Amino acid sequence: MKQLDARGDPIRGDREINETEAIVVCRVFRDFAAGIAPRTIARTLNEEGVPGPGGKPWGDTTIRGHVKRGTGLVNNELNIGRLIWNRLRYIKDPSTGKRVSRLNPESEWIVKHVSELRIVDDELWQSVRARQGEIAEKFVNLAEGVRKHHKNNKLNGARRPRTLLSGLIFCGCCDGPYSLRGPQRYACSNHISKGTCENSRSIRQDELEVRLLAGLKDRLMAPEIVEDTMRACTEETNRLNRDRRSNGDAWKAELLKVEKQIRGISEAIKAGMFHPSMKGEMDTLKARKEELTALLAGAPVDAPHILPSASAIYAKKASALTKA
Structure with missing residues (x-):
């Protein structure tokens, strides 16, 4: 009330x-x-x-x-x-x-x-x-x-979705979900469960998947799509290269600083200014030096700005889409 x-x-x-x-x-x-x-x-x-x-x-x-x-x-x-x-x-x-x-x-x-x-x-x-x-x-x-x-x-x-298109299909009349209703046939859930949609059409699961994958394959091989993909690949490769260089420069600068601090402590100890806290600080600096050295040794080299075989790899993956 x-x-x-x-x-x-x-x-x-x-x-x-x-x-x-x-x-x-x-x-x-x-x-x-x-x-x-x-x-x-x-x-x-x-x-x-x-x-x-x-x-x-x-x-x-x-x-x-x-x-x-x-x-x-x-x-x-x-x-x-x-x-x-x-x-x-x-x-x-x-x-x-x-x-x-x-x-x-x-x-x-x-x-x-x-x-x-x-x-x-x-x-x-x-x-x-x-x-x-x-x-x-x-x-x-x-x-x-x-x-x-x-x-x-x-x-x-x-678990993964039960079918390739689970949750991805919608009715063109009511925008409700199209789901498996009966043996391997997709139909409008609102039509069957609620009767609020007049769309009584259904489609076999295998037929829909074949049509969709064929359409995707054709779209993916269109020249403008291939061009966009190559451009995106180049931009991403260049971004990763910049990130690698930036990280490498930062690691190198920090390594120089750590080595300088280690030398400073060593010189102080030689001059007779030893303090118990110096040992712990020295151990921390040496561990960080080893870590930075490993990071620099494992840093990947720059990839080429554009991979010559990228378009061929893309075409191979697109043609194998249905099998995948």
């Missing part, structure tokens, strides 16, 4: 039932309990122009969600007058930098009964739970197999 207090500040947390949306909620519950697939329910609602949560199109996950996490319309216990806080916590994944959710123990949940906000009666709620149980029982072996596979495959999270 959007309302303000006496000072004009928003009052947060108050709720009331939206009767129009409540009708849709009950309809979804009845359809799900009757055995209609969430994808079919979502497509039907989208075709009828019924707005989904937040005004967005309906999707199958919008309806079925995740049972244990309480996500998805049919798992939202607010529909039976049970308001839950602290079910999930959110942390940052250090490997990806993305925010991910984690399920809190049920003992940490904060539950409040708000019977005045109940939309779905207990009989319908239990019918949906029974339907979910049937689905879970039907696919228990498949789900267990997937979990076992992920548990045994420690590198699963770092």
